[in-house]
Amino acid sequence: MIELETPPPGQPPASPASFEHRRLRDGTFWQTVPRYAGVDEATFLDHVWQGRNSVKTPEELFATIEGLVDETFIADAREGFELAPMAVRVSPYLIAAIDWSQPYNDPIRRQFIPLRSTARSDHPRLTFDSLHEQQDSPVPGLIHRYADKVLFLPTQTCPVYCRFCTRSYVIGPDTESVDKLALGKTPDAWGPVFDYIAAHPEIEDVVISGGDTYQLAPKNITLIGNALLAIPHVRRMRFATKGLAVMPMKILTDPAWVDALVGVVDRGRAIGKEVVVHTHFNHPNEITAITARAMAVLFERGVYVRNQTVLMRGVNDDAATMLLLVKRLEYVNIHPYYVYVHDLVSGVEDLRTSVQTALDIEKTVRGATAGYNTPTFVCDAPGGGGKRDVHSFEWYDRETGVSVWTAPSVKPGKYFLYFDPLNALEPRMQARWAVPELQDRMIADALAHAGGTVAALA
Ligand SMILES: *Cc1c(COP(=O)(O)O)cnc(C)c1O
Ligand code: SF4
Numbered sequence: 001m002i003e004l005e006t007p008p009p010g011q012p013p014a015s016p017a018s019f020e021h022r023r024l025r026d027g028t029f030w031q032t033v034p035r036y037a038g039v040d041e042a043t044f045l046d047h048v049w050q051g052r053n054s055v056k057t058p059e060e061l062f063a064t065i066e067g068l069v070d071e072t073f074i075a076d077a078r079e080g081f082e083l084a085p086m087a088v089r090v091s092p093y094l095i096a097a098i099d100w101s102q103p104y105n106d107p108i109r110r111q112f113i114p115l116r117s118t119a120r121s122d123h124p125r126l127t128f129d130s131l132h133e134q135q136d137s138p139v140p141g142l143i144h145r146y147a148d149k150v151l152f153l154p155t156q157t158c159p160v161y162c163r164f165c166t167r168s169y170v171i172g173p174d175t176e177s178v179d180k181l182a183l184g185k186t187p188d189a190w191g192p193v194f195d196y197i198a199a200h201p202e203i204e205d206v207v208i209s210g211g212d213t214y215q216l217a218p219k220n221i222t223l224i225g226n227a228l229l230a231i232p233h234v235r236r237m238r239f240a241t242k243g244l245a246v247m248p249m250k251i252l253t254d255p256a257w258v259d260a261l262v263g264v265v266d267r268g269r270a271i272g273k274e275v276v277v278h279t280h281f282n283h284p285n286e287i288t289a290i291t292a293r294a295m296a297v298l299f300e301r302g303v304y305v306r307n308q309t310v311l312m313r314g315v316n317d318d319a320a321t322m323l324l325l326v327k328r329l330e331y332v333n334i335h336p337y338y339v340y341v342h343d344l345v346s347g348v349e350d351l352r353t354s355v356q357t358a359l360d361i362e363k364t365v366r367g368a369t370a371g372y373n374t375p376t377f378v379c380d381a382p383g384g385g386g387k388r389d390v391h392s393f394e395w396y397d398r399e400t401g402v403s404v405w406t407a408p409s410v411k412p413g414k415y416f417l418y419f420d421p422l423n424a425l426e427p428r429m430q431a432r433w434a435v436p437e438l439q440d441r442m443i444a445d446a447l448a449h450a451g452g453t454v455a456a457l458a
Contacts, residue, residue, distance in 0.1 A: 021327035026289035030096035035064045044092070045290070047250035054091045054160070061090060061113070068100035073115075080114035084347055088112075089161045091247050097285055107283040107315040110351065114163055120349035123419050124433055125443075127344070132384040132458070139192045145384055146410060148204045152193055154224060155211035160246045164310060164348045187223060194227045197234065204235040207278070214243030214250060218260035225264030225275070235273055237264075242280040244294060244305070244334075245287075251294035262301045269302070276304040279334065283316055284324040287332060295332040306337040309375065311358055312351040313421075319364035326365055326373065336375035341390060344382050344419065354420035355379060355403050358390045381405040381416035383458035388416075394450035400432070400442040401425050404450035415452035417443065 030036045030044050043049050055061040058081040062074050081088065090112050098108045104115070136145040143151040197203050206228050213221065221239070228234050239261065243250055251258055261277070268275035277298070281287060298305060307329050309316065316322050326336045339362075342352040362377040378387040385407035394415075396403040401420030422430045432438045447453060 021284070021324055021331050024287060024289045024292055024328075025097075025285070029288070030092065033064070033092075033096050033100070034067050036092060036096060039092075045249040045253055047247060047254045050091050050093060050247050050249060051159070054089050055095070056087075056089055058088055061088065061095075064095060065100060069103050073103050076115045076117050077113050079116035080119065083116065083119055084114045084163065086161045086163055086165060086347075089158070091160055093249070093290070094160060094246055094286075097288070099285075105314070107321075108285060110314050111162055111164065111282060111312065112160065114347075118350045119347075120421070120423055122346050122349055123344065123422060124436075124439060125344075125417070125419050126346060127382075132382075136384055139196050141189060142193045142196060144196075144200070144203075145386060148202055149207065150197060150203055150205070151207045151209055152197075152224075153210050154190060154193075154208060154220070155213070155215050157215045158210065158212040159214050159243050159250075162242070164312065164342060164345055164351050187220060190224065190227070194231070197228070198231050201233045204233060206234055206237045207240060208237065209240035209278075212241050212243060213239040214241045214247065214257075218256040221257065221260040222263060225260075225267070229264070229268055229271065229273060229275075237268065237273070237275045238278045238306075239264075239275070240278040240280075244277075244279040244291065245281040248288070248291040248294035251297050252290075258297065258301070262303060265301075265303050274304075276306060278306050278308060278337070280309070281307050281325065281329060281334070282309050282312065284321065284328045287325075287328045292332045295334060299333045304335070305333070306335045307375075308338045308340065309336070310340045310342055311353055311361070311377075312342060313353050315351070317353045317357050317361070319361050322361050322365055323368055326375065327369060330369060330373040336373055338387065339375045339377045340387070341377070341379040341418070343380055349421055349423070352421040354398075354401060354424040355390055355393070355396060355418060356398055356420070357424075362390065379403070379405065379418050381407060381458075382418055383414075383416045384411060385414065385416035385458060386410045394452070395446055397442075397446050397449070399426070399429055400446065401429070402442055402446040404446050404452060406450075406452075411458055413456060414458040415447060415450065415456045416458050417446070 028041060030039060036044070055064055058078060094108055094112060098106045103109050133143050136143050138144055141153045197206065208224060228237055265275045295305065309325065311317055316325060329336050339358065341355055341358050358377045366374050377390045379390050380387050385405055388405050388407060393403045394406055401424060403418045405416040405418065406414065407416065422433055432442065444454060
């Protein structure tokens, strides 16, 4: 008779890897960048110094990383910038977080510094402003797509400029290839936004984004916060900022800004309204001991923070990296909220992944930690359907990469299409996308399977 060994009850001892999320980069790590070798902690933590020393041109960037990378990389990046539709801005914090011994593979480099050698042509069905935000904009600087919530864009600048920005049609100064639309950016321009929200009693939720609310002066945080809290039907507000991911030290060294934010949060709490921060981390390396200190301040002062991540090839498109990101976020008291399938943005085809990648990673992430800290993986349906759970497609043809979506509570009766990047498809399928009639046929086929028609496309 075979004797079965009964395992002891409970879990086996945890592997060292399962503690990786607690190992935050600490000390004067920035001093490995020659330019910052003599920068002491007090200086590096100064948000004014971070802003002043953010690189704002490719040449400034190259001067900063001189000696860390070879000429081939510099030439590749120089040509990459010439192709890019975004302006450049990278904080010293991020430059120091990049592993310059592996600049081609580094997940932070990929997000901020384009390379000619990895550039891919756009998908043939990609259009600028793929989310059709301008069609849902009743007054400049406001997007009203969902019944009970609006997106307010009070500023056009950010502490950094991300290559993959969905709003590259409006964010940042003009670049060689794009003239930015002029959206509201001064307090004078906000009046019509407040009036519109006040006149629409169905609006309960306001996302204050941009641009980035890190760029708003403390008095404007207060002005916007008070104006919105004063509208009786506004119940919830979120200040969106990428700042925590790219310049966490502002929370430690800009008390006026933190006080303004906490002031709005506290006033909201006193009158029964929720005011929170939404931020945007994409990779575990963006979270350091400085982030943990910044989050300790916000947590202690009662500011709740949620995170939105963009799924990107070579950045976080494997389950181990995404899991580490989720675990590290929750470790510093940031709640993982969404992971987005990359929007159809021009010039960043090298960063997009397929819907299938999102489905696969979600399967691994779910179950690894608390359910309330498990992000929902979504696809922001191009054409204005809003965010849809990646599992909820009406039809998904993995061969052509076409997925079909509906959004009954957002645009009833309409159909929306997302296209996987061509580089995720078989060469035979990539060739089909080169022929316009075949494109139309692949789209019509997918719509037919989904029970829709070309006429019902958003
Ligand atoms: C993302 C977004 C919102 C907020 O959506 P949630 O799913 O509630 O996070 C609101 N308006 C617009 C236009 C958006 O894109
Ligand atoms: S911080 Fe946000 S809004 Fe600004 S460039 Fe990056 S993704 Fe775009």
